Amino acid sequence: MLCTAPHALRFITAQPWFAGLPAAMQERVRAAVFEESGDKGEVMKPAGSAVQGWHAVLSGLVMLQSPASRGRSSAFIGVPDGEWFGEGSAMKPEPRRYHVVALRPTRLLCLPLPVFEELRETSLAFNQFLVLHLNMRLGQAMTIIEAGRTQSTEHRVALYLSRLFWRSTRRLNLTQDELGQLVGLSRQTVNRVLRTLEGMGIVSLDFGKVAIVDDDALNAYLAATAAA
Numbered sequence: 001m002l003c004t005a006p007h008a009l010r011f012i013t014a015q016p017w018f019a020g021l022p023a024a025m026q027e028r029v030r031a032a033v034f035e036e037s038g039d040k041g042e043v044m045k046p047a048g049s050a051v052q053g054w055h056a057v058l059s060g061l062v063m064l065q066s067p068a069s070r071g072r073s074s075a076f077i078g079v080p081d082g083e084w085f086g087e088g089s090a091m092k093p094e095p096r097r098y099h100v101v102a103l104r105p106t107r108l109l110c111l112p113l114p115v116f117e118e119l120r121e122t123s124l125a126f127n128q129f130l131v132l133h134l135n136m137r138l139g140q141a142m143t144i145i146e147a148g149r150t151q152s153t154e155h156r157v158a159l160y161l162s163r164l165f166w167r168s169t170r171r172l173n174l175t176q177d178e179l180g181q182l183v184g185l186s187r188q189t190v191n192r193v194l195r196t197l198e199g200m201g202i203v204s205l206d207f208g209k210v211a212i213v214d215d216d217a218l219n220a221y222l223a224a225t226a227a228a
Helices: 006-013 023-032 113-122 124-150 153-159 176-183 187-199 215-225
Strands: 034-038 043-045 053-059 061-065 075-080 099-102 106-112 203-206 209-212
Touching (some): 006 023, 053 113, 061 176, 075 124, 153 215, 187 203
Antiparallel strands (some): 043 099, 061 099, 203 209
8 A cells, every 4th residue: 555644754854864955855755755554474575576765664563584595584684663774775776685574564665766866866965874874784784694604592582682673772662473583583482582581681571572671781691692
């Protein structure tokens, strides 16, 4: 479903690069953005589909997942509300290389490709924001690759709770099922690790949600569980 709701317009005008745009470009951005919605479990953007633009999560949670290979699929990253994703896809003339899966009812904002390209060509503030975002995503991707190859299940679960992936909040609106899907582990394994972290005073668990109680202790746990 496509629409442009007031929330989408408020979101785009609140972006740090928006205020410095010329008035005509601000109006062009406002007129171009649109909203899409998806249900829990829906593949909102299939791998192999044409890229429409740069996307942000207005509400909900999406998982960026590689297509199944040899019967297995792996999550790249979870993207919570308020964050952008897909800048790499928007900058390459090729079909999307991963699925965008809604882990709960989700609304996305799309900044269409023509406007995305115009902003890249004309706005220094937009490019600075984009570079910082790309650098963050690169750090996340490299960490996920290393953890998937060399680290224990305990380390991987704790890693997905860290500020590397959840910068804006320490009270995560994240169920154990959702965390398991992101990490690529069963709910039972995730529950076991979370109970251990709860016993150490690192997290608290309340109605299926996870809150980080002690970031320093979480970092120490990550260091202690990292492979040599």
